[in-house]
Amino acid sequence: MSDLMPEPGAEAGAPGEPAGPAFPEAPREPTGDPGVDALVERLADVTHLDTEGHVEVYEDVHGGLRETLSALDARPGPPVPSPASHTYDNRS
Template sequence: MSDSVPGAGIPAEAVVAEPDAPADSVYEPEHGPAAPAPLGVPRTPTGNADVDAWLERLTDADHLATDGHVEVYEDVHRGLRDTLTSLDARPGPAAPAAAPAPAP
């Protein structure tokens, strides 16, 4: 048997029932009842400032209820897509011409 709540990463002794809550609800003393809690997922810098800024925007979801995550995720997805698309559109050296195919 495990000492933690399955999937929550919270030690069982830290999870207690809220005084007037239904028996199946939990209260996390550190965050309060039903309060959003940061996931603490580390982000490794990509080396591209624009991409890193969009990934950092994901931390905004840490302080929102679950129903607010979609807006942040869609915004980040749109920003990453636009940023990555702009990388393809940047002028650069011309691609080498393809060699003609050998005659059969």
């Protein structure tokens, strides 16, 4: 079989360890936000879990990223002019 599809029974781990090939970690560049960087690093936890445990990690990371994005939306930004502040003379 190919490298992506090992022979059945190949690479079987010890009891309690996930079976299958170990995937090399993808290089990660820092985002500049320590909270986001910690969430991205948490994704590496799935390599030590059975497939059933992946969902919990993915949901945790997804929730953390959503909270981070929501916090960005809540930050005060520059004032937005109101539509009434721009009156135009509509004479024809």
